Amino acid sequence: xxxxxxxxxxxxxxxxxxxxxxxxxxxxxxxxxxxxxxxxxxxxxxxxxxxxxxxxxxxxxxxxxxxxxxxxxxxxxxxxxxxxxxxxxxxxxxxxxxxxxxxxxxxxxxxxxxxxxxxxxxxxxxxxxxxxxxxxxxxxxxxxxxxxxxxxxxxxxxxxxxxxxxxxxxxxxxxxxxxxxxxxxxxxxxxxxxxxxxxxxxxxxxxxxxxxxxxxxxxxx
Amino acid sequence: xxxxxxxxxxxxxxxxxxxxxxxxxxxxxxxxxxxxxxxxxxxxxxxxxxxxxxxxxxxxxxxxxxxxxxxxxxxxxxxxxxxxxxxxxxxxxxxxxxxxxxxxxxxxxxxxxxxxxxxxxxxxxxxxxxxxxxxxxxxxxxxxxxxxxxxxxxxxxxxxxxxxxxxxxxxxxxxxxxxxxxxxxxxxxxxxxxxxxxxxxxxxxxxxxxxxxxxxxxxxx
Numbered sequence: 558x559x560x561x562x563x564x565x566x567x568x569x570x571x572x573x574x575x576x577x578x579x580x581x582x583x584x585x586x587x588x589x590x591x592x593x594x595x596x597x598x599x600x601x602x603x604x605x606x607x608x609x610x611x612x613x614x615x616x617x618x619x620x621x622x623x624x625x626x627x628x629x630x631x632x633x634x635x636x637x638x639x640x641x642x643x644x645x646x647x648x649x650x651x652x653x654x655x656x657x658x659x660x661x662x663x664x665x666x667x668x669x670x671x672x673x674x675x676x677x678x679x680x681x682x683x684x685x686x687x688x689x690x691x692x693x694x695x696x697x698x699x700x701x702x703x704x705x706x707x708x709x710x711x712x713x714x715x716x717x718x719x720x721x722x723x724x725x726x727x728x729x730x731x732x733x734x735x736x737x738x739x740x741x742x743x744x745x746x747x748x749x750x751x752x753x754x755x756x757x758x759x760x761x762x763x764x765x766x767x768x769x770x771x772x773x774x775x776x777x778x
Numbered sequence: 779x780x781x782x783x784x785x786x787x788x789x790x791x792x793x794x795x796x797x798x799x800x801x802x803x804x805x806x807x808x809x810x811x812x813x814x815x816x817x818x819x820x821x822x823x824x825x826x827x828x829x830x831x832x833x834x835x836x837x838x839x840x841x842x843x844x845x846x847x848x849x850x851x852x853x854x855x856x857x858x859x860x861x862x863x864x865x866x867x868x869x870x871x872x873x874x875x876x877x878x879x880x881x882x883x884x885x886x887x888x889x890x891x892x893x894x895x896x897x898x899x900x901x902x903x904x905x906x907x908x909x910x911x912x913x914x915x916x917x918x919x920x921x922x923x924x925x926x927x928x929x930x931x932x933x934x935x936x937x938x939x940x941x942x943x944x945x946x947x948x949x950x951x952x953x954x955x956x957x958x959x960x961x962x963x964x965x966x967x968x969x970x971x972x973x974x975x976x977x978x979x980x981x982x983x984x985x986x987x988x989x990x991x992x993x994x995x996x997x998x999x
Contacts (some may be wrong), residue, residue: 578991585969585987589946593970596947611971648990650997662893672892673884677986678993717996725810726817742996744988748806749814750832760992764983765898767965768808769869770799771981772899775938775963776871 580621580646586611587618587645595637603634649678655716656744659731660723661701664746664764668720669696682716704731711738718742725749801842807832808839809865816858825854870899877906877965878938880952881944882912882922885967885985889941890917891964925952932959939963946970 590610591602599606604622608615625647653675658665661684668674669684685704686692692703702710711719719740723731728749734745742758745751748766753759811831820827825843829836846868874896879886882905890894890905906925907913913924923931940961944952948995949970956964963979966972969987974980 565980576994581991581994582984582987585984585990586971588969589949589970592946601805612973613971648993649986650993654993654996663892667888667892671884671888671985673986674989677989679989718992725813728810742992744992747810749810750807750834752833758992758995760988760995762983762985762988763806764892765801765870765894766803767981767983768895768898768900769806770802771939771965771979772869772871772875773802774981775875776980 558594576624580624583613583617584625584644584648587622588641588750591637591640591644595641601634602637602640610754613672622708624721651678653678653680656681656718656720656723657711657713657714657716657733657735657740658684658699658720659704659707660721661691661696662722662724665720668722668746669699672697677774679718681720683710685710707731707734708738711735713741716740718744719749721745721747723747727740731770733744781997787823801845804834804838804842805846805865805869807834808843809862809869811858812861812865816862817954821858823858823861827855839870872899874899874901875939875963876901876903876935877939877941878903878932878935878937878957878961879920879941879943880925881942882909882917883945884906886941886943887917889943889967890920892920898914900939902941904931906931928952928955929959932956932961932995934960937961939965942966942968944968 587607590607594602594606594610603617607618611618625643654660656679657683658669661669665684665686669681674681680700684696684699684701685707686701687704691701694701717740719735719742721728721730721732721743725747728745728747728751732743732751732753736753736757740757742760743751743753745759745761746763748763751759783899808828811828815823815831825836825839832839846864877900879890879902882890886905886907890902895902902920905917905920905922906928907922908925912922915922938961940953940956940963942949942953942964946968949966949968949972953964953972953974957974957978961989963981964972965972966980966982967984969984972980
């Protein structure tokens with residue numbers, strides 16, 4: 558039986574930069590499972606119980622949690638409230654990251670409407686487009702600027718994240734432009750594989766690629 | 779040098795159910811790359827050129843494309859228009875899949891606004907929620923129903939896909955309910971790891987988990 562001990566040093570951890578992406582993507586599953594256990598009135602959580610909750614092998618859970626300085630203990634498991642707060646702080650640090658969104662088409666406009674992003678630490682402070690009909694207007698309180706003013710607005714703004722929802726034809730040039738002006742992380746919603754300098758972070762989230770996976774699987778059941 | 783030949787039998791392919799998910803997720807990158815090459819006036823595409831375009835190793839491209847019945851040829855490469863149409867039809871078949879959305883919170887409402895989904899073959903025909911303030915209303919022309927009418931509406935509707943954007947506390951029970959009423963594929967946007975019978979397709983797209991990955995990487999550059 559694995560029981561989880563949580564060490565309260567989630568940040569400034571030498572191991573952080575080595576966390577594999579699959580682990581990072583499973584951590585929110587654990588957090589959800591733990592939250593549900595709390596709803597059911599449990600005060601402590603063991604990796605065995607979390608394995609039952611999530612369907613993920615307990616030894617894999619222990620390994621994943623070791624990256625957030627959680628290690629095994631053989632008695633009662635760990636206080637569930639502290640575990641929730643450590644995982645939340647680890648995944649979505651309280652520091653809010655500001656972002657600009659590039660491309661206010663269907664998906665871009667939809668993302669501007671999603672106030673949930675701010676709850677998870679991403680505040681979109683402005684958007685850019687080429688469409689004269691929406692430039693100067695606001696969506697969900699977020700102003701839409703002319704893409705021609707990108708450099709003016711982004712440079713020295715302190716905004717580090719760019720959300721990329723432009724047509725593929727301009728995905729690379731808009732990326733180059735934002736990176737030149739100080740953007741450090743690109744959340745790429747386009748199905749285009751953008752290229753960036755080595756020190757720039759890219760996270761690909763192509764909704765339509767996920768949709769293609771689901772259609773393919775559905776056609777084969 | 780690899781040159782690509784495309785065999786016009788994209789569907790009814792015995793290999794389809796064996797396509798690895800990473801391959802399926804790269805295919806849209808190839809399609810984007812090919813479309814850009816067409817914009818630049820090219821008429822034929824080789825895997826070598828596509829490798830330059832996408833930054834993906836040419837031998838991996840050839841292997842990935844073999845799942846859509848694309849194999850090597852040593853002359854001119856393949857007609858770019860046919861390649862685009864075969865990949866598009868393979869990824870997003872012209873048959874539109876109807877879907878219901880469950881949970882009209884921030885993200886759910888944002889997805890209802892994204893008319894781009896329909897272009898990619900997913901038509902959301904209705905949504906469900908518990909919030910009396912929005913039940914009976916429409917968002918982007920899509921009616922919002924009381925979740926209590928789930929069984930009535932979903933059963934025998936022919937709708938096969940459920941888009942899951944509910945709070946995690948009810949993610950499993952809503953999933954169970956939709957599956958009991960005939961849903962075959964669940965597009966899960968929650969950070970909860972839902973459990974389904976073996977013959978049900980699940981595609982996980984947790985935006986906030988992707989965000990956590992980006993924050994983690996940004997903190998370590």
